[in-house]
Amino acid sequence: LVVEVVNALTSAVPGLSVVPTLVKVFNRRLGDPLRRHRLQRQIDEEQLSVIVRLDYQTELLDRLPALFAADLNTAKALDKERPRLVLFFDTHERFWGEIRAVDPGSHYGRDAWLRRLLAALDRQSGIVTVVAGRELPNWDQAPDWKVEDLDVRDVTEFTDADAETFLVRRGVTDRGLDPSLLEVGRVRPNRVHPFFLGIAADIAVRAAAVGDPLTPDELAGSPAVDDGGKAVVERLLRYVDGDLRYAIRALSACRAFSWEICRYLSDERGYGVTRAKFDILSRFSFVTPDPQSPHRPYRMHELLRRLFREQEDEETRTAHAALERHYRKRAESDGATVIAEAIYHANQQDWHRGVNEWVATFEQALQFSRYDECWALVDLRDDLAIGSLWWYGRISSLIGELAARLSRHELAEITFREAVAIHGAATTEDNTDLATINSLGNTLQRLGDLLTRQARHAEAAAAYEQRTAAFDRALALAPDYINALWGRGYSLAVAVAYKLSVAGLETNANLMPQLNEAIASLERAIALAPHDEGKRSLLSAVEEMRNGLESKGEDQ
Numbered sequence: 001l002v003v004e005v006v007n008a009l010t011s012a013v014p015g016l017s018v019v020p021t022l023v024k025v026f027n028r029r030l031g032d033p034l035r036r037h038r039l040q041r042q043i044d045e046e047q048l049s050v051i052v053r054l055d056y057q058t059e060l061l062d063r064l065p066a067l068f069a070a071d072l073n074t075a076k077a078l079d080k081e082r083p084r085l086v087l088f089f090d091t092h093e094r095f096w097g098e099i100r101a102v103d104p105g106s107h108y109g110r111d112a113w114l115r116r117l118l119a120a121l122d123r124q125s126g127i128v129t130v131v132a133g134r135e136l137p138n139w140d141q142a143p144d145w146k147v148e149d150l151d152v153r154d155v156t157e158f159t160d161a162d163a164e165t166f167l168v169r170r171g172v173t174d175r176g177l178d179p180s181l182l183e184v185g186r187v188r189p190n191r192v193h194p195f196f197l198g199i200a201a202d203i204a205v206r207a208a209a210v211g212d213p214l215t216p217d218e219l220a221g222s223p224a225v226d227d228g229g230k231a232v233v234e235r236l237l238r239y240v241d242g243d244l245r246y247a248i249r250a251l252s253a254c255r256a257f258s259w260e261i262c263r264y265l266s267d268e269r270g271y272g273v274t275r276a277k278f279d280i281l282s283r284f285s286f287v288t289p290d291p292q293s294p295h296r297p298y299r300m301h302e303l304l305r306r307l308f309r310e311q312e313d314e315e316t317r318t319a320h321a322a323l324e325r326h327y328r329k330r331a332e333s334d335g336a337t338v339i340a341e342a343i344y345h346a347n348q349q350d351w352h353r354g355v356n357e358w359v360a361t362f363e364q365a366l367q368f369s370r371y372d373e374c375w376a377l378v379d380l381r382d383d384l385a386i387g388s389l390w391w392y393g394r395i396s397s398l399i400g401e402l403a404a405r406l407s408r409h410e411l412a413e414i415t416f417r418e419a420v421a422i423h424g425a426a427t428t429e430d431n432t433d434l435a436t437i438n439s440l441g442n443t444l445q446r447l448g449d450l451l452t453r454q455a456r457h458a459e460a461a462a463a464y465e466q467r468t469a470a471f472d473r474a475l476a477l478a479p480d481y482i483n484a485l486w487g488r489g490y491s492l493a494v495a496v497a498y499k500l501s502v503a504g505l506e507t508n509a510n511l512m513p514q515l516n517e518a519i520a521s522l523e524r525a526i527a528l529a530p531h532d533e534g535k536r537s538l539l540s541a542v543e544e545m546r547n548g549l550e551s552k553g554e555d556q
Contacts, residue, residue, distance in 0.1 A: 055407075062410065065113050069120030076125050085127050089114065092133030094382065108142040109414030115145035123149075157191040166194070170201040170285065177204055180219035195303050198285030199233065207239045233307055244281055246271045248300075250319035251281075252308045255344060255383055256296035261323075268322045269315075309348075320345045337376040344380055351385040355395070358384065362398050366405065374402050389426035390436050393419045397443045404450050416447040420466070427473070434481060437474040441467050441487045448494065461498035467491040482528050486535060489521030493542045515546045 051067070054060040076085050095110040108115075114131075121127050131137070132155070139147035158166060163182050172181065181204060185196035200219070207214045237245045243266070250265045251257050259278050266273040273281075281287060286301035293299075308316045327342035339361060347354020358377060365373040378399055386392050396419035403412035423440035427433075448463035468491040474484035496511045496518070522539040529535065 059407075062113075062408065065117040066120045069117055069122075072127065073120075073122040073125065076122065076127055083126050087127070087129045089129070089131045090133075092131050092137065093135060096382070108144075109410075109418070111137075112145060112410065112414075115139060115142060115147055118147050119145050157187055158185075158194055158197065160190050160192065163192040163197055166197060167201055167204075170198070170205065172201050172204045173208070174204070174213065177214060177216060177219070180216040184219060195286070195301060199304075200235075202284050202286070203235050203239050210239070210241075212239075230307060230311065233304065241277075243271045243273045244277055246315055247273045247277070247281060248284075249308060249313055249315035252300045252305045252313075253316045253319035253323060253345065253348065254296070254300070255341070256290040256293040256299045258296045258298065261296065264326055265319055265322060268326075269318065317349065320348045324349070337373050339373075340376040340380045343377070344383060347384050351387045355384060355386055355391050359391075359394060359398065362395075362402075366398070366402055371402070371406065378402070389422055390439065393422035393426065393436075393439060393443065396422060397439070397446065400443070400446060400450075404446070409450065409454060412450050413447070416443055416450060419443045420447065427470075434474055434478060434484075437470050438483055438487075440470045441474075441484075441491075444470065445487075445491070452498070457498040457501045461495045464491040464495040464498065468495065480524075480528060482525050485521050485525035485528070489518045489525065489542070490538065492518035492521065493538075493545065497545070512546070512549060515542065515549065518542055519546065 051060075051063075054063060072085070079085075092111070092114075095114075118129055121129065123129070136152060137147075137150070139150065160182060163185070164178055167178055167181060172178070181197065181200045182192050184200040185193040187193050204214050237248065240248070246269065247262060247266065250269065251262060254261060259275060262273055262278050262281075282298055286304045287298050288301065290297055290299040324342050324345035327338055327345065331338040331342060343354055343357050343361065345354075346357060358380070362374060362377045365371075365377070381395055381399070384395075386395070396415045400412045400415035400419060403409075403415060420440065420443050423436055423443060426436045427440060444463050444467035448460045448467070451457075451460035451463060468488055471484040471488035471491065474481050475488065478484070492514050496515050499511060519539065519542055522535060522542065526532065526535050526539060
């Protein structure tokens with residue numbers, strides 16, 4: 001059954017629904033049990049036929065939260081034994097990654113699917129949802145799918161009592177160490193940082209295991225948080241053997257890792273980490289399971305990875321180079337989606353090289369409709385180091401193009417508006433360049449076209465008016481910039497057309513000056529590039545529009 005499901009998914013043709021194939025597989029393999037399941041869930045043929053017609057890359061993905069919630073609601077109603085069903089969601093801030101500081105307005109779009117799920121769940125039936133993150137979600141202010149019945153609990157740090165319980169469960173047997181271990185992670189009275197306490201506990205457990213137990217005097221000194229955790233990490237590395245010391249630093253280069261990756265790095269770098277030592281490493285408090293990566297089931301704590309990154313740790317940097325080679329070689333046989341990991345490790349060595357390759361690879365994959373490769377790169381975006389707002393905006397705009405291509409209109413609009421906000425932040429009064437303004441104009445055109453396809457003509461006109469204003473700024477810097485003259489003329493003309501479609505011909509008198517401006521901009525562009533037939537054709541079309549409006553005005 002599993003093999004047939006995988007084959008159905010991997011052989012799906014973009015644009016067609018994969019659901020009918022899966023239904024046939026399940027019906028053939030499961031038969032009566034599946035029919036009983038559908039009857040219990042009250043899924044009739046009409047509902048199933050609607051689901052079957054959904055395209056899995058476009059419509060189905062947007063409907064999944066509601067479909068999952070409906071099935072879960074029914075399951076809970078049928079379950080008379082358990083009073084509660086709890087869903088846990090961790091690391092909520094991962095929805096927006098580094099982009100949060102640039103465009104706060106995009107947050108609601110990034111986690112819309114989670115709000116949709118929460119809104120569709122019957123929480124009165126005993127379904128409880130727990131969402132953990134670093135910041136409070138402002139879901140009551142979201143433009144849609146508001147969530148207002150939040151019960152907010154602060155679990156930022158341990159109390160001293162919680163910390164002492166943690167040390168017992170972690171395996172620290174010498175209670176005389178507790179006060180000193182708590183001081184390592186102390187942030188304020190009766191508050192202890194869990195991450196630093198976990199590393200301190202790892203040090204104590206490891207030191208006892210090698211026959212060199214810690215004493216309170218060895219832990220005396222400033223709390224770990226005073227220097228960002230560098231001191232406590234150095235202590236941890238001092239109490240593990242040399243092979244594990246190298247492995248911790250090297251594996252911090254990975255987004256996620258496995259024993260196979262550890263063995264590869266060990267062989268590549270010449271230190272001997274056995275499977276037994278790897279099992280010891282995987283039990284440290286800063287190594288967590290990564291359920292999203294079944295083939296790479298472990299992940300280093302992000303704070304530890306950041307510490308090594310900020311220190312420019314040589315072993316971590318060398319591991320990035322080795323892993324880049326590893327994934328590039330694997331891409332030759334395992335498919336193009338593996339190249340995303342190679343791009344990540346290239347980016348961590350040289351942010352510009354990695355980002356430039358991300359864009360080039362994405363553009364090629366999009367051109368040839370290799371959507372799985374595109375989505376692998378989308379998944380990578382928030383882990384990239386990006387040293388320029390222009391590149392941030394460029395990447396968001398490309399993701400918007402992917403979503404628009406697949407008719408994921410909501411995602412496309414979110415990412416296009418995100419790109420507009422980022423490019424806008426980059427084109428401040430004291431930092432304006434023509435390339436950024438041009439990118440802003442291109443993204444606004446894509447947003448306008450997307451809104452047009454949804455018959456949202458007034459909003460499309462507003463997008464094109466923003467595009468006109470952007471090119472006005474470009475022309476103030478360079479009056480003969482052809483792209484800006486062309487873009488400005490085109491935007492003015494399209495905005496007129498949209499306004500006419502919304503308000504009708506009675507507005508033509510107010511729009512004639514705008515249309516004349518469009519013609520003037522296009523004429524200037526043609527004067528600078530007289531052999532561009534495309535611009536001449538557009539000018540002719542706009543002049544015909546003006547003549548038509550003039551004649552209609554005379555008739556009225």
